[in-house]
Amino acid sequence: MNNNLTFQFGMYEPATDSIIVNNRENSILVIRCKECNSSVIFDEPSHVVYLCHLAEETLLLYAKLALKANGLQNYVDAMNKFN
Template identity: 50%
Template sequence: MIKIIFVMYNHETDCVNVSLDDKIHVSFNCQKCNASVHLDEPSDIAYLIRLAREELGLYAKLASRDGGLQGYVEAMGEFN
């Protein structure tokens, strides 16, 4: 099982940077990841922005899965 040991949001690059161990480092460009998500309402982007800045580990996990961020936005839309 891969465990995230460090996650940081970089405001300058709009990226979520993840370290899995001393050798594996991954960066998720939020603009690119979010662009692949279909938004029913333009304001739904707020779900992804909040997720990337407040729940970094979850954002990284969802961004690394096909349809992960899309499913999150759809679930939040149903919830709200």
């Protein structure tokens, strides 16, 4: 997988809990948040809210982290340290 993707445009689709992004090569990538979030281990089940807010408010960062090995897990671990 290409870890150097640069996204031009993205949107969160609440009906499918997905992020749809367009990269520089004019291809569309659909990231299903429920599937990505299921691979993360949470200290508390309620901590899934970290990823929900990220997907809805900073979706291009969510997309980049979801495509990176342990990206979402590292994000949640960092959020746990701050809170």
